[in-house]
Amino acid sequence: MSAPVEEEYEALLQFMYMAPIGLVQTLADGEITMINPLCAQLLMPLSPDGQLANLFTALEAVVPDLRQRVQDFPDVHGTVCDALQVPIATGQPGRRQSQVLALTLLKLDAERLMAVISDVTQSVRRDRELRQSQAWINTLAIGLTDYALVSLDHHGCVQDWNPSIARITGFTEDQVIGRSLSMFYPEDAISEQRVLDRLHEADRTGWSLDEGWCVRADAGRYWGSCLIAPLHDRDDAPTDEHAYSLIIRDVSDRREAAEALLKAVSCDHLTGLLNRRAFVEAVELEMQRWARFPRPLSLVMIDADHFKRINDQYGHAAGDAVLRHLAAGMTATFRAMDVLARFGGEEFVVLLPDTTLEGAEIVAQRLCQLLASQAVEVGGQAVRYTISAGVATMDADVSDFDALMQRADEALYAAKAGGRNRVERWQPALQSAAVR
Numbered sequence: 001m002s003a004p005v006e007e008e009y010e011a012l013l014q015f016m017y018m019a020p021i022g023l024v025q026t027l028a029d030g031e032i033t034m035i036n037p038l039c040a041q042l043l044m045p046l047s048p049d050g051q052l053a054n055l056f057t058a059l060e061a062v063v064p065d066l067r068q069r070v071q072d073f074p075d076v077h078g079t080v081c082d083a084l085q086v087p088i089a090t091g092q093p094g095r096r097q098s099q100v101l102a103l104t105l106l107k108l109d110a111e112r113l114m115a116v117i118s119d120v121t122q123s124v125r126r127d128r129e130l131r132q133s134q135a136w137i138n139t140l141a142i143g144l145t146d147y148a149l150v151s152l153d154h155h156g157c158v159q160d161w162n163p164s165i166a167r168i169t170g171f172t173e174d175q176v177i178g179r180s181l182s183m184f185y186p187e188d189a190i191s192e193q194r195v196l197d198r199l200h201e202a203d204r205t206g207w208s209l210d211e212g213w214c215v216r217a218d219a220g221r222y223w224g225s226c227l228i229a230p231l232h233d234r235d236d237a238p239t240d241e242h243a244y245s246l247i248i249r250d251v252s253d254r255r256e257a258a259e260a261l262l263k264a265v266s267c268d269h270l271t272g273l274l275n276r277r278a279f280v281e282a283v284e285l286e287m288q289r290w291a292r293f294p295r296p297l298s299l300v301m302i303d304a305d306h307f308k309r310i311n312d313q314y315g316h317a318a319g320d321a322v323l324r325h326l327a328a329g330m331t332a333t334f335r336a337m338d339v340l341a342r343f344g345g346e347e348f349v350v351l352l353p354d355t356t357l358e359g360a361e362i363v364a365q366r367l368c369q370l371l372a373s374q375a376v377e378v379g380g381q382a383v384r385y386t387i388s389a390g391v392a393t394m395d396a397d398v399s400d401f402d403a404l405m406q407r408a409d410e411a412l413y414a415a416k417a418g419g420r421n422r423v424e425r426w427q428p429a430l431q432s433a434a435v436r
Helices: 003-018 037-046 055-059 066-072 121-141 163-169 192-205 252-266 276-292 307-314 316-333 357-372 401-417 428-435
Strands: 022-027 032-035 078-090 097-107 112-119 147-152 208-215 221-230 244-250 297-304 339-344 347-353 376-378 381-383 387-393 423-425
Touching (some): 066 097, 078 276, 163 244, 192 221, 276 339, 307 381, 316 339, 347 357
Antiparallel strands (some): 339 347
16 A cells, blocks of 8 residues: 555544544445444444444344345445434333434445444434424414314313314214213224323323324214313312313314325335334333333234245245235234334334233234235235234333333244244243243
8 A cells, every 4th residue: 555545544544533423334244344432332232242343233133124225235336224213222221211323324335334323312302392392383373263172171071062172073062071082083092091191291291282083973084183281270289170171173184294294204114104213202102101100001022924935935025015914914903092113124013002911912813813814915926924923011020111022022032933823922931931
């Protein structure tokens, strides 16, 4: 290497070392050849063995399909992924904190990759708060000529009648007074416990806003924006004196734009289910609710059986069709209030609020049987597949969501070891087997 070239190379190394963002260069198989201190600091909590020898291995738990993305990238050089948001949990069990990393992966040539990694936790949080604030402002400031306003008691039941309710929802006074606000939602979209959760959130933050499908008296649906705000003046007022106002607006005219934004930010591009980032956000909120008021909360982890074999035998187009079919089956089987997500590759997760271990196992069995009885048509071929699922639930021995996922994962492993196309619930014996 000539002296000028060597000096230029040393200058590049110095830049990488001092750069204010995480930089790592790897070989095509992910083997790390150069990494700066900031990147090592960001990646170290993800490394299963405390070593940073391979980027794909370090990120496997949070971006399981990264290696496949590189292998499937057709160009000699270019951007494999751009600002991919990767949620992770840091800290000790029981004191976990959520963090979001942004990953950009560049293919330099046939042999080299360059990754840029940065911590975007605060910007993601601010973006979420901004979206909530904008929605709140829109609810109050736009189209206030077309809204329904009622007051609620401390149980979330309607206290008084307002003609605006009839105008928006079609319900009469006799149908509304004394009924829970859940009557304005589809049957499986909200539980009575979730109603109380929204009241508690309004107490804590000053308001609780939800946007989604609502129902009219004639069973017709509309896209509604529902804002709950507390009416009581004192935080120390007795619970049974708390009252709230509920504003419902029909915003069907902006449903398509709202759903497009939701899909762009929160949904997996292939299946339409929540992506990993949105799932972690939903988990954070649900765990906060569980910590304040413990109640049944279960998790189902789902994996498509022999998925690599499907890809090898029928091609990646068939594999994508299977994943979309699996997601559609999940949507048809679980409730609207359940949190459905594609966690990575062929792995899916479902968080079921207000659901016991037995209840989660029953619905997971229903999904397993449904998918085994159907075939996916791809290019004139009928592709059959099955799933395995592991079920776990929160209890006093589960310190945080990581521990719950660990249990569900052990149950999923047991389902696969037991022959696949089956559902297993977590039990202490599985933990002992995992340790062995």
